[in-house]
Amino acid sequence: MPLVDFNLQEALEQLSEPETFPIQDELDVSQSSASEINAVLNSA
Amino acid sequence: MTAAYSREHVLRRYIGIVDAVADSSDAITSQQTFDMVASLLKHGSTLQPAALLKLLDCLQSGGTCRSLSLIDLICRFIGLSAELDATVADAHPSDHAGYRSHKLALEMYAFTLRFFILSAEKSTTSVGPSSPVKKGRGRGGKAASTATARSKKGKEAKPWEWADSVAPTLGLMGTVLHRLKTERIWQTTQERDGFVGRVLRFLCQIRKLTLD
Numbered sequence: 333m334p335l336v337d338f339n340l341q342e343a344l345e346q347l348s349e350p351e352t353f354p355i356q357d358e359l360d361v362s363q364s365s366a367s368e369i370n371a372v373l374n375s376a
Numbered sequence: 377m378t379a380a381y382s383r384e385h386v387l388r389r390y391i392g393i394v395d396a397v398a399d400s401s402d403a404i405t406s407q408q409t410f411d412m413v414a415s416l417l418k419h420g421s422t423l424q425p426a427a428l429l430k431l432l433d434c435l436q437s438g439g440t441c442r443s444l445s446l447i448d449l450i451c452r453f454i455g456l457s458a459e460l461d462a463t464v465a466d467a468h469p470s471d472h473a474g475y476r477s478h479k480l481a482l483e484m485y486a487f488t489l490r491f492f493i494l495s496a497e498k499s500t501t502s503v504g505p506s507s508p509v510k511k512g513r514g515r516g517g518k519a520a521s522t523a524t525a526r527s528k529k530g531k532e533a534k535p536w537e538w539a540d541s542v543a544p545t546l547g548l549m550g551t552v553l554h555r556l557k558t559e560r561i562w563q564t565t566q567e568r569d570g571f572v573g574r575v576l577r578f579l580c581q582i583r584k585l586t587l588d
Contacts, residue, residue: 336410340483344574347487350494355414356407 401458402481410484417491456485460552463561472560479561483571486552490578493545542582549579 346353393412396403403409459481466474553575562568 335405335480336407336484338405338410338480338484338487340487340574341570343487344490347491347494350418350491353414353418353491355418356411358411358415358418 397455397458401455401462402478404455404459404484404488405481410488413488414491417488417495456489456548456552459485460555464555467557467560475557475560476563482552482556482561486571486575486578489545489549493578493582546579546582549575 389412393403393409396406396409404413459478463475463478463482466478468474553572558568558572562571
């Protein structure tokens with residue numbers, strides 16, 4: 333299990349703009365898949 | 377770099393992180409789990425809160441879609457309470473290594489909680505049928521939540537609002553600060569002030585929101 337490279341102070345500074353917070357292997361939920369995911373979850 | 381994933385891939389990843397955190401609260405310290413949690417929080421305003429809560433509800437209750445409040449999500453999914461319990465259980469009068477080993481996970485939970493609040497503030501819309509949070513709820517939360525859900529059966533549900541979850545969120549963070557022996561984990565004043573100061577500042581921000 334690879335441990336995350338995390339620094340609290342740096343992460344909080346980056347969180348000042350959540351829209352640009354850097355994430356590795358980021359899921360594309362903000363794009364076209366979001367509506368599909370919502371539909372599936374709402375019908376669960 | 378953002379990658380396009382299939383719906384099934386996303387759902388599998390959801391299930392994976394819920395299982396991982398439920399199995400062990402320090403799973404948050406794995407790169408894959410943290411990235412998934414952060415990605416969900418980052419796009420919390422894009423995914424409908426109702427959809428996210430319902431999925432987690434179904435996963436936690438084995439397919440029986442019982443309503444979840446936001447504080448349930450924080451406590452069960454984010455796992456801060458479980459990590460706090462694990463830390464306290466590792467307390468030793470003279471050997472603080474085990475206690476100190478929870479530092480990374482605690483900092484990451486504090487961070488994800490802060491991230492969660494930002495997302496919740498953006499998504500402060502109705503999530504459909506949901507149990508209103510009972511202020512000051514303690515360990516009997518699950519039973520109380522279930523009872524509340526039952527009593528509401530057949531009635532029109534009150535739309536969820538972030539403001540309903542502010543008090544229990546403050547209570548959770550207060551419990552963290554009360555139960556932790558912070559000097560054993562953050563050994564320098566600078567480190568300790570960094571964590572405690574940031575948590576307290578965060579609480580003040582929430583309190584300001586409730587007063588505005």
